[in-house]
Amino acid sequence: MxxxxxxxxxxxxxxxxxxxxxxxxxxxxxxxxxxxxxxxxxxxxxxxxxxxxxxxxxxxxxxxxxxxxxxxxxxxxxxxxxxxxxxxxxxxxxxxxxxxxxxxxxxxxxxxxxxxxxxxxxxxxxxxxxxxxxxxxxxxxxxxxxxxxxxxxxxxxxxxxxxxxxxxVVWNPQTVTVGEHVVAEGLADLFAASTYERRGYTHFVADETRKSDEVLRRVAEGLNVTGMQDFAAWVLGDTSARLFGSTPVGLPTGAGYAAGARIVRTYLDATGRTAAECVTTPSAQILEVALPQLSLTRGEG
Structure with a gap:
C-alpha cells in the first residue's frame, strides 16, 4: 500500500x-x-x-x-x-x-x-x-x-x-440500509479504540447518548431504512438532518455511532472476533448475532 x-x-x-x-x-x-x-x-x-x-x-x-x-x-x-x-x-x-x-x-x-x-x-x-x-x-x-x-x-x-x-462490502446508494451505516461506524470506532482506547471513539457523541437504551432502541427501529437520503437523521442525528434537508427522527447528535458501537461490541464479545477481523463482515451477520442479545429487533424500515 x-x-x-x-x-x-x-x-x-x-x-x-x-x-x-x-x-x-x-x-x-x-x-x-x-x-x-x-x-x-x-x-x-x-x-x-x-x-x-x-x-x-x-x-x-x-x-x-x-x-x-x-x-x-x-x-x-x-x-x-x-x-x-x-x-x-x-x-x-x-x-x-x-x-x-x-x-x-x-x-x-x-x-x-x-x-x-x-x-x-x-x-x-x-x-x-x-x-x-x-x-x-x-x-x-x-x-x-x-x-x-x-x-x-x-x-x-x-x-x-x-x-x-x-x-x-458494496455500498449501493439506493439499496444500502441504515443498518449497514450504523454497523460500519461502530466497527470503525472500535477499530480505532483497539489502539487508542477512549480516544478511539468519535468525540462529538455525548456520553449520555452512548449509554442511552432509548437511543439504541430508536436507532434499531430504523435499521431497515434504505436509501442514503435519510441516513443523516438516523446516524448523525436530528441537527444534521435539518442541515442536510432530511426529516428528523428524534435522535441526538451521533446516535448511530453510539448504537453502532454497542451493537458491534456485543457481536465481538459473542464471537471473540476483533473489529479488524470484521472489516468486511456483512452487517446482516453482525446484526443477526447482536440484536437478540440486546433484546432488540429491527424496525419495518
Whole structure:
C-alpha cells in the first residue's frame, strides 16, 4: 500500500493569500488530487462546492484565526501523525485478514470553517470521509480534543475505506440500509479504540447518548431504512438532518455511532472476533448475532 499525503499547508496558505477572483482556482488546485473520489459525477466534480460541502474554510473566514490554526497543525506534526497511523492501521488490518485488499490512499487534511456553528459546536471540529476506495478527506479544527484524536480519526476512516474497497462490502446508494451505516461506524470506532482506547471513539457523541437504551432502541427501529437520503437523521442525528434537508427522527447528535458501537461490541464479545477481523463482515451477520442479545429487533424500515 502506498499513502500519498497531500502537502496541503502550502495550498491552504495560497487560498488565504489569494485575491477574491483567484480563490476558486486556489481551492481547485488543492483539491485536484481528490477529484477521483467523485468519479461518479458526470463531467467531474465542482471542487469549490466539494470544499464547502466538507466544511472547508471559506474565503471570508477570519484570516488570522485560520493562520493560527494552520500553525497549530504544523506544530502538532499533524500530517506525519496521520500518515504513520494509516501505515500502522493498514498493517493491523492486513495481519487480521490476509485476504483483505488494502488500496493505495490519497489523503487530504484540511482546516474547517471556524465561523460554521454546526461544524464547530455540533460536530466539534470534525468532518471526515473515507467511504470511497483510495481517498480519505479529513476536515478538522485543531482543538486540543481533535489534535489528541488525530491518529484515531485516521484509523476510523481507514476502516471505512477498506470496507468499501473492491473485494469488500458494496455500498449501493439506493439499496444500502441504515443498518449497514450504523454497523460500519461502530466497527470503525472500535477499530480505532483497539489502539487508542477512549480516544478511539468519535468525540462529538455525548456520553449520555452512548449509554442511552432509548437511543439504541430508536436507532434499531430504523435499521431497515434504505436509501442514503435519510441516513443523516438516523446516524448523525436530528441537527444534521435539518442541515442536510432530511426529516428528523428524534435522535441526538451521533446516535448511530453510539448504537453502532454497542451493537458491534456485543457481536465481538459473542464471537471473540476483533473489529479488524470484521472489516468486511456483512452487517446482516453482525446484526443477526447482536440484536437478540440486546433484546432488540429491527424496525419495518
Amino acid at each position: 502506498t499513502i500519498t499525503m497531500i502537502d496541503s499547508a502550502p495550498g491552504m496558505r495560497a487560498m488565504l493569500a489569494s485575491r477574491p477572483g483567484r480563490w476558486p482556482q486556489a481551492v481547485r488546485q488543492l483539491w485536484e488530487p481528490m477529484a477521483g473520489m467523485y468519479f461518479f459525477i458526470p463531467g467531474g466534480p465542482d471542487l469549490v462546492a466539494v470544499h464547502g460541502q466538507n466544511f472547508g474554510f471559506g474565503q471570508n473566514a477570519p484570516r488570522e484565526q485560520v493562520e493560527d490554526a494552520l500553525r497549530a497543525l504544523e506544530q502538532a506534526d499533524a500530517w506525519q501523525r496521520v500518515e504513520r497511523a494509516l501505515t500502522e492501521g493498514a498493517r493491523d488490518l492486513a495481519a487480521a485478514g490476509p485476504d483483505v485488499r488494502i488500496p493505495d490512499l490519497t489523503v487530504l487534511l484540511m482546516l474547517g470553517d471556524p465561523t460554521n456553528s454546526h461544524f464547530m459546536d455540533e460536530v466539534k471540529g470534525l468532518s471526515a470521509f473515507g467511504g470511497m476506495s483510495s481517498y480519505i478527506a479529513i476536515t478538522i479544527w485543531p482543538t486540543d480534543e481533535v489534535l489528541g484524536r488525530l491518529e484515531a480519526i485516521a484509523l476510523h476512516e481507514l476502516h471505512h475505506n477498506v470496507r468499501y474497497s473492491p473485494g469488500g
